[in-house]
Amino acid sequence: MELEFERDTLQGYDTVAELTLCQEETLESIVPDACPDILRIVDVCGQAMLHSKQVKNGAAELGGLVRAVILYEPDGGAGLRRMEVGLPFRCQAEAPGLTEQGRVLARPRLRCAEARALNSRKVLLRVDLAVDVTACQPVEQPLCRGVLDPERGCVCQRCREQVCGLLSAVEEKPFTFSQRVRLPAGQGEPPQVMALWAEAECAECKRVGAKLIFKGEAELHLLLQEPGGGLTADVERLPFSQVLEVPEGDETGDSRVWVEVTDVSHQADPADPRELQVELELLAQAQLRCRRTVTLLQDLYSTAWQTQLDHRPLVLQRFGPGSIRPQAVRELLETGESVRSVADSRLAIGQVSQSREGDQLVLTAEAWLTVLYQDGEDRLQCIHRTVPVSCRLDCPEDCRCLCTVRRQGEVYAAPAAGGVEVRFTLEFDCLPAQTLSVPAVCGGSLGEARDADGEKRPSVVLRFAVRGEEIWDIAKAYGATTAQILQANELEEETLPAGRMLLIPNAR
Numbered sequence: 001m002e003l004e005f006e007r008d009t010l011q012g013y014d015t016v017a018e019l020t021l022c023q024e025e026t027l028e029s030i031v032p033d034a035c036p037d038i039l040r041i042v043d044v045c046g047q048a049m050l051h052s053k054q055v056k057n058g059a060a061e062l063g064g065l066v067r068a069v070i071l072y073e074p075d076g077g078a079g080l081r082r083m084e085v086g087l088p089f090r091c092q093a094e095a096p097g098l099t100e101q102g103r104v105l106a107r108p109r110l111r112c113a114e115a116r117a118l119n120s121r122k123v124l125l126r127v128d129l130a131v132d133v134t135a136c137q138p139v140e141q142p143l144c145r146g147v148l149d150p151e152r153g154c155v156c157q158r159c160r161e162q163v164c165g166l167l168s169a170v171e172e173k174p175f176t177f178s179q180r181v182r183l184p185a186g187q188g189e190p191p192q193v194m195a196l197w198a199e200a201e202c203a204e205c206k207r208v209g210a211k212l213i214f215k216g217e218a219e220l221h222l223l224l225q226e227p228g229g230g231l232t233a234d235v236e237r238l239p240f241s242q243v244l245e246v247p248e249g250d251e252t253g254d255s256r257v258w259v260e261v262t263d264v265s266h267q268a269d270p271a272d273p274r275e276l277q278v279e280l281e282l283l284a285q286a287q288l289r290c291r292r293t294v295t296l297l298q299d300l301y302s303t304a305w306q307t308q309l310d311h312r313p314l315v316l317q318r319f320g321p322g323s324i325r326p327q328a329v330r331e332l333l334e335t336g337e338s339v340r341s342v343a344d345s346r347l348a349i350g351q352v353s354q355s356r357e358g359d360q361l362v363l364t365a366e367a368w369l370t371v372l373y374q375d376g377e378d379r380l381q382c383i384h385r386t387v388p389v390s391c392r393l394d395c396p397e398d399c400r401c402l403c404t405v406r407r408q409g410e411v412y413a414a415p416a417a418g419g420v421e422v423r424f425t426l427e428f429d430c431l432p433a434q435t436l437s438v439p440a441v442c443g444g445s446l447g448e449a450r451d452a453d454g455e456k457r458p459s460v461v462l463r464f465a466v467r468g469e470e471i472w473d474i475a476k477a478y479g480a481t482t483a484q485i486l487q488a489n490e491l492e493e494e495t496l497p498a499g500r501m502l503l504i505p506n507a508r
Contacts, residue, residue, distance in 0.1 A: 001305075001446045003155070004148040008294060010141040012166040013103070017060075017095035017135040020351045022111075025066065027087045027125045028118070035083055036074035037120035043071045043372050043382040044115045045223065045346070047197040048089070048108040048129055049262050050283065060093045060104040060135050066127050069195040070115045071223075073380075079229040080380070082194050085125055095135035103170040105285045107132040107258055111350045111368040112384055128368075130350050134287075136170045143314060144297040144441055153446050154304040156481055158472060160296050162438055165319035168253070169288040171212070173244045174262070178279040181220060181236050181266075190273045191224035191232070196266055200240075200259035200282055201406060207255050207288065212244040214257045218280055223344055231372070231380065233344040235410070238278070244286055253290035254322060254431060256404070260285065289319060289431075297441045301476045306450060310443035320399070320432035325391050326408055328425045333369065333385050335419040338376040345371045345413035347424055349405050350386070361395040363428055364388050365405040371413050371420050383420065391428040402431040450479050461504040465496040478504050 031038060046068035054061040066087040074081045095102075112128040147155050183190055198220050205214035220236040244257075262281045269275035296314065301307050350366030367387045375381050393401060408425040415421075461478060471494045475482045482494060488503045496502070 001153070003153065003444050003446065005297070005443070006145040006148055008143050008145050010143065010166065010292070010294065012139065012168050013136040013170055014097070014139045015134060015167065016097040016102070016137045017093055017133065019093060019133055021091045021093060021131040021133060022351060023089070023091055023129050025087055025089050025127050025129065027085065029085050029123055029125060031083060031121045031123065035081055036077055038072045038117045038123065039075040040073045041070060041115050041117055041123065042073060042080065042380045044068050044113040044125065045071070045195045045197065046110060046113060047261065048110040050106055050108050050260050051262060053104050053106055055098065055100055055102050055104055057099055058094065058096055060095055060098065060133060061090065062093070062106050062108070062131060062133065063088070063090045064108050065089070066110060066113070066129070068113050068125060068127065070123060070125070071194060075120060080194060080225055080231065083123070087125060087127060089129060091131055093133040093135065098135045098137050102135060102137040104136070105134040105170065105258065105287070107260055109348050109350070111348045111366070112370070136167065141314065142442070143294060145295045146297050147300060154302050155300055156303065156475070157300040158298050160298050161293055162296050162316065163291060163293050163318065164316040164436070165433070166290050166292055166317065167287060168249050168290045169247050170286070171244055171246050171288070172283060172285045173242065174281070174283050175242055176279065176281050177240055178277060179238050181276045181278050183224065183274045183276065184232070184234055189227045191226045193222055193266065193276070194225050194231070195223040196264065197221050198261045198264045198280055200261050202257040202259050202284070205255050205257045207246065207249070207253070210246060210248050212246045212255060212257070212286060212288070213241070214244065214284065215239070215241045216259060218261070218282070220278060221346070231343040238280070242284060244284060246286070246288060249288065250290035250292070253288060254319065255286065255288045257284055257286045259283070291319065296438060298439050299472070299476070300441060300444065302446055303479045303481060304450060306447040308445050308447055309441055312440060312442045313437045314440045316436045316438055318434045318436055320434070322429070322431040325393070325428045325430060326425050327389050327391050327428065328423070329367065329387065329389055330421070330423050331387050332416060332418065333371060333383055333420045333422055335373070335381070335383055339415040339420055340374045340376055340378065342413045342415065342420060343372045343374065343380065345369070345411045345422065347407055347411045349407065349426070352403055352405050354401060356397070359394060359396065361393045361399070361401055363391045363393065363401065363403050363430070365426060365428070367424070367426065369422055371422065373415070373420060389426050393430055395432055396434070399432050399434045402433055404429040462501055463504065464501055469496065470494065471496060474502065474504060480504055
């Protein structure tokens with residue numbers, strides 16, 4: 001006789017791929033006719049922008065554009081000139097188990113960009129990219145909560161409440177906003193915008209019903225050349241607030257939003273050249289996690305009938321408490337020459353790796369630093385360095401960490417003996433995740449009666465419990481109930497007393 005079960009379903013997303021793609025792209029470009037010949041390339045700055053995401057069976061394809069500005073000294077002229085280059089990129093992330101119904105989160109970063117003059121009218125641009133990719137596949141996991149009408153089959157069942165973590169939603173929203181930006185005050189002509197790029201960060205998010213409210217700011221970085229030829233950097237912060245439609249769910253769960261810049265443009269006001277109209281196109285990508293308590297049927301038997309069960313362990317997630325761990329860094333970048341002043345400093349975060357040292361998980365992020373400075377002869381120079389930054393987290397061996405690293409505050413750089421001293425802080429946003437394999441029953445039936453073989457069995461059994469054995473195991477083996485064994489042995493808890501003989505009644 002087939003047993004009828006009360007069933008439930010866990011609906012959410014399974015992370016089928018989580019990786020960082022690192023790749024190099026190159027492009028040869030001709031200097032535009034309106035630009036003078038190149039004498040010496042000083043710096044390359046810009047950003048990588050995500051333009052497309054395509055989900056396929058088993059893979060995700062991503063496309064975007066690196067918008068780079070090459071700053072150079074012209075042949076026979078003073079000051080700097082600029083040359084803008086667009087370098088398209090494509091990459092593919094393998095994600096076994098991903099289908100067209102899946103969702104992909106992607107965050108491209110320009111770690112480093114360099115250019116070399118092939119001749120006075122031709123340059124070779126090289127960019128180093130890192131693209132964080134997370135592929136999520138919707139899944140439904142059925143489970144049994146218990147047997148319907150257990151008295152009918154004299155069924156004893158063992159159920160357990162289990163708290164599990166669930167990636168409940170993966171959503172995204174493109175949005176646009178514009179704002180007027182005032183260039184730094186000064187006398188005379190306004191400075192020329194040599195390069196402009198933006199970074200966006202979500203500062204807080206809150207789930208209210210079917211809405212996710214998130215706030216943050218876009219940091220607008222400007223590299224400006226004054227009329228006299230001096231180079232300065234300026235940062236403007238543009239706040240934003242948005243609402244993202246999400247499925248109804250647990251408002252106390254963990255919500256994370258990443259905001260990517262997909263395009264940025266600016267235009268000077270003809271009436272006031274110190275006023276810029278800046279327009280940003282952004283993409284918000286969100287993951288919502290919740291904690292859910294489920295009832296699982298772990299075992300059953302009948303006191304009257306033989307039972308046949310289908311056991312299938314359930315793979316569940318458990319999330320620990322999240323934490324933000326700032327790591328302050330102070331580093332000397334050796335230049336091999338004297339440094340008079342620093343014009344600009346910037347930082348990009350590369351790949352984040354995880355390794356173990358005992359019970360500690362070591363998270364290491366690559367900090368890619370670029371500093372533009374004036375040497376002792378007042379010539380602009382550029383230096384690149386990669387600095388590893390580590391964070392330690394107490395974490396059991398069966399746990400991994402969902403980690404996002406971001407820069408906190410500005411990058412400070414100043415001349416020092418032997419080079420440039422750089423100070424910055426990285427924040428490691430950590431969420432421990434543990435994978436559990438929980439025993440569970442997913443089906444079963446009742447067979448012949450327990451005494452169908454005609455073998456005569458004693459009505460009472462006396463025996464010692466085996467080490468590690470539970471009352472449930474004994475009751476199941478002899479066709480009794482745990483309540484009968486507790487009553488017969490005057491026990492109040494289902495804890496077997498050491499060295500005591502147990503009376504097992506009603507065995508058949």
